[in-house]
Amino acid sequence: MSDDHVYLTLAEGHEDDARWAYGTGFEDPLHGVDTTVPQGIDAGELAALCVALADDALVSAQRLAEWITRAPELEEEVALANIGLDLLGQARLLYSRAGQADGTGRDEDAYAYFRDAADFRNVRLAEAPNGDFAFSIVRLLLLSSWRLAHFERLASHPDPVLAAIATKGVKELAYHRQYAAEWTVRLGDGTEESHRRTRKALEQVAPYLGELFTAYDVRDEVVAVLRQVTQAAGLPMPVYRPLPGSGRDGQHTEHLAPLLAELQGVARAHPEATW
Amino acid sequence: MTEQLQEHFDATISRDQRIEPRDWMPDGYRRTLIRQIAQHAHSEIIGMQPEGEWITKAPSLRRKAILFAKVQDEAGHGLYLYSAAETLGTDRAELTNRLIEGRQKYSSIFNYPTVSFADVGVIGWFVDGAAICNQVPLCRSSYGPYARAMVRICKEESFHQRQGYELLMTMMRGTEAQREMVQDAVNRWWWPSLMMFGPPDDASPNSAQSMAWKIKRHSNDELRQRFVDMTVPQAEKLGVTLPDPELRWNAERGHHDFGTPDWDELMRVIKGDGPCNDQRMQRRRSAHEEGAWVREAATAHAAKQAARAEKGAAA
Numbered sequence: 116m117s118d119d120h121v122y123l124t125l126a127e128g129h130e131d132d133a134r135w136a137y138g139t140g141f142e143d144p145l146h147g148v149d150t151t152v153p154q155g156i157d158a159g160e161l162a163a164l165c166v167a168l169a170d171d172a173l174v175s176a177q178r179l180a181e182w183i184t185r186a187p188e189l190e191e192e193v194a195l196a197n198i199g200l201d202l203l204g205q206a207r208l209l210y211s212r213a214g215q216a217d218g219t220g221r222d223e224d225a226y227a228y229f230r231d232a233a234d235f236r237n238v239r240l241a242e243a244p245n246g247d248f249a250f251s252i253v254r255l256l257l258l259s260s261w262r263l264a265h266f267e268r269l270a271s272h273p274d275p276v277l278a279a280i281a282t283k284g285v286k287e288l289a290y291h292r293q294y295a296a297e298w299t300v301r302l303g304d305g306t307e308e309s310h311r312r313t314r315k316a317l318e319q320v321a322p323y324l325g326e327l328f329t330a331y332d333v334r335d336e337v338v339a340v341l342r343q344v345t346q347a348a349g350l351p352m353p354v355y356r357p358l359p360g361s362g363r364d365g366q367h368t369e370h371l372a373p374l375l376a377e378l379q380g381v382a383r384a385h386p387e388a389t390w
Numbered sequence: 391m392t393e394q395l396q397e398h399f400d401a402t403i404s405r406d407q408r409i410e411p412r413d414w415m416p417d418g419y420r421r422t423l424i425r426q427i428a429q430h431a432h433s434e435i436i437g438m439q440p441e442g443e444w445i446t447k448a449p450s451l452r453r454k455a456i457l458f459a460k461v462q463d464e465a466g467h468g469l470y471l472y473s474a475a476e477t478l479g480t481d482r483a484e485l486t487n488r489l490i491e492g493r494q495k496y497s498s499i500f501n502y503p504t505v506s507f508a509d510v511g512v513i514g515w516f517v518d519g520a521a522i523c524n525q526v527p528l529c530r531s532s533y534g535p536y537a538r539a540m541v542r543i544c545k546e547e548s549f550h551q552r553q554g555y556e557l558l559m560t561m562m563r564g565t566e567a568q569r570e571m572v573q574d575a576v577n578r579w580w581w582p583s584l585m586m587f588g589p590p591d592d593a594s595p596n597s598a599q600s601m602a603w604k605i606k607r608h609s610n611d612e613l614r615q616r617f618v619d620m621t622v623p624q625a626e627k628l629g630v631t632l633p634d635p636e637l638r639w640n641a642e643r644g645h646h647d648f649g650t651p652d653w654d655e656l657m658r659v660i661k662g663d664g665p666c667n668d669q670r671m672q673r674r675r676s677a678h679e680e681g682a683w684v685r686e687a688a689t690a691h692a693a694k695q696a697a698r699a700e701k702g703a704a705a
Binding site for chain 1: 435438439442445446447448449450451452453454455458459461462465466468469472507557560561563564565567568673674676677680681682683684685686687688689690691694
């Protein structure tokens with residue numbers, strides 16, 4: 116049979132099996148970067164910053180993963196997975212940097228799988244349940260605009276590793292924001308039902324906004340994006356309502372613990388295992 | 391006229407050249423292709439479910455990323471395949487309806503449950519492996535758009551197979567509990583995987599015509615044999631036992647002999663009585679129904695945009 120050679124290549128022995136799984140086309144953005152924490156940087160603060168940013172990304176990726184096989188269209192399956200994968204990639208790099216900076220040498224999985232909800236530092240908007248597509252899109256618009264504005268600043272952070280992670284992340288986040296903005300406009304402008312749902316989503320995210328702006332001083336940029344998008348969508352700006360406490364201090368809603376139970380269950384059931 | 395067209399078509403097929411969307415083709419060829427490509431597309435989409443369940447539970451971030459990317463690839467494969475089917479004059483929405491209404495099938499393998507994380511590895515190894523055996527010959531299918539979609543899909547499937555096998559290798563080097571999980575998953579997936587090649591040749595009604603049209607290039611039994619021969623040495627290297635007491639090398643044939651799958655089980659699963667048929671269809675249907683307002687919004691927005699652009703141009 117003339118396609119025998121194709122089979123041979125597919126089924127050949129894989130002596131160097133560690134090679135396959137990593138080659139998903141990702142480059143190592145930290146390749147060649149010196150990972151020692153430069154003098155003059157508070158390593159503890161750097162680690163805390165990396166963990167908080169990683170937690171936002173991991174919890175968001177977990178919520179995006181819940182959309183898989185439930186999205187309204189195949190293109191959305193692909194796009195939401197893409198965004199989830201980008202955020203997961205950011206989380207992995209940031210956890211690794213945190214482990215280097217805090218001197219514990221913990222790896223990415225130690226942070227993701229072996230801390231409890233009270234030790235997570237993500238903002239509460241990230242952990243809110245997915246709701247309908249409108250809520251997930253409005254949340255993505257807010258989180259990506261906020262993270263992008265902050266990453267643009269972090270790109271010139273004195274820690275070269277964090278700066279490199281942020282530089283890579285800026286390109287990804289610009290796409291996430293674009294995707295969310297386009298959908299917000301479609302939904303706001305589309306039908307009566309989509310307009311009503313998106314309007315409601317904007318009301319639902321309002322209590323979580325304060326936390327974003329307390330964490331990082333990027334309020335003007337985010338508000339400018341929101342104003343532009345809501346205007347194009349024919350939607351009102353969200354009215355800002357404060358919610359006491361902050362995920363950045365480990366105060367979470369009731370939704371984080373079940374999310375983590377699902378994320379961590381298998382890993383914790385087999386603490387001695389290697390995967 | 392039709393006679394001449396038929397002659398031209400037959401000559402193209404016999405020269406091993408490709409039929410392209412604008413070419414004349416017999417109705418039966420078109421219908422068979424639509425059915426086969428649609429079933430393949432549906433299988434990719436339904437096939438996201440058994441593994442997709444584990445993205446949120448994957449026990450390391452690296453495995454989570456690999457699995458997330460794999461399931462995303464499957465959605466991408468579904469997209470190319472629906473596009474290939476659209477070149478034959480039927481649109482994706484119609485094919486999705488046929489799936490949801492149960493008028494078109496998907497691969498029976500996806501009606502089995504994934505009960506542990508080892509299943510993710512075994513699906514990569516067996517199910518993607520079987521898919522590769524089935525699909526590599528389709529890269530030479532007589533219908534151009536299908537053959538070209540297959541080239542890209544096969545490359546990605548072979549990557550998924552290696553990733554699955556690599557996960558199992560890692561688990562086999564881990565704890566006793568992990569090795570037991572792998573063997574258990576192998577025991578559950580082996581026979582359903584052999585059934586992926588379809589019924590035996592003497593009970594496969596559509597095969598002969600599809601082979602003549604070069605839509606299909608090898609018989610079900612030939613492909614099944616190939617899969618067994620390919621998998622046995624991989625199982626040895628991994629250190630697992632394939633659950634078939636009749637499995638042994640036959641030097642005379644130059645192939646492995648193996649037991650007979652339970653064809654009644656295959657028929658039951660195809661007819662809808664597999665362990666997860668209802669669950670898979672229910673998920674696909676609810677995603678489609680719950681997403682209806684989103685798709686309607688996108689259509690309405692596009693129409694409004696077009697109307698605004700027209701008005702702007704007229705003004």
